[in-house]
Amino acid sequence: MYNQTVARLTYKALLGRRRALILFALPLLLLVVAVAVRTLTGMDDEVTRELLGGFALATMVPLIGVVAGTGAIGPEIDDGSVVYLLAKPLKRSSIIFTKLLVAIGVTVVFSAVPTLLAGFVLNGNSQQIAVAYAVAAAIASVAYSALFLLLGTVSRHAVVIGLVYALIWEALFGSLVDGARALSVQQWALALAQKVADSGAGITSEVGLTTGLTLLLVATVGGTWYASRRLRTLTLAGEE
Structure with missing residues (x-):
């Protein structure tokens, strides 16, 4: 299923100059803010939870997911170069699977790892908060990558x-409106963070652990399956 040539080309596209700047900017900002907050306020579990939950998980992870997920295939479809890839004797599911793995890897490296480091800077992983949010960021990265990869195959405005x-x-x-929280990847991932963190850490989710993991799985598998189907449609149509 995994194709090294496709992976190499995808990594090259994602880590090009413009996208690399975006990918590095948000994690760097998170770490700079974490150092500043720790210097000014000292160790504070509540501040750590607010920064990792409010900025890292709610903003940084999905934004990096957008860059990695859509960038893994969207530009190739937009400029027509995907035709050369589809002309190769490769299964369409293999192309999507490989690009998904690359997008996941990039998103995890540029979101989950900085989240973990920022958590240790802020409170030294008190009450397992840093690890909990890093795990949530990692599992959210998988779902975001699948969803945004799918988006890159269905829209030129992905x-x-x-x-x-x-x-x-x-x-x-996803953070403020009660009714929307249960339909947020962020909240699904928080269900796992709540399980990983100590009971007194104050991390909560609008959905239970089983529900959250199930929805993350459905989003990932469903997004990957439909993206593969969409790619086959592009081949058959020969016009998109």
């Missing part, structure tokens, strides 16, 4: 739609 989703739905509605 980045714009992804940014609207990440900034409006996940960062705003």
Whole structure:
């Protein structure tokens, strides 16, 4: 299923100059803020929870997911170069699977790892808060990568739609509006963070652990399956 040539080309596209700047900017900002907050306020579990939950998980992870997920295939479809890839004797599911793994790897490295480091800077992993949010960021990265990879196959405006989703739905509605929380990848991932952290850490989710993991699995598998189907449709149509 995994194709090294496709993976190499995808990594090269994602880590090009413009996208690399975006990918490095948010984690760097998180770490700078974490150092500043720790210097000014000292160790504070509540501040740690607010920064890792409010910025890292709610904003940084979905934004990096947008860049990695849509960037893994969207530009190739937009400029037509995907035709050369589809002309190769490769299964469409193999192409999508490989690109998904690359997107997941990039998103995890640029979101979950900085989240873990920021957590240790802020409170030294008191009450397992740093690990909990890093685990949540990692599992959310998988779902975001699948969903935004799918978006890259169905729309030429994938980045714009992804940014609207990440900034409006996940960062705003997913954090503030009660009814929308249960339909947020952020909240599904928080269910796992709540399980990993100590009981007194104050991490809560709008959904239970089983529900959260199930929805994350459905989003990942469903997004990957439909993206593969969409890619086959592009091949058959020969016009998109």
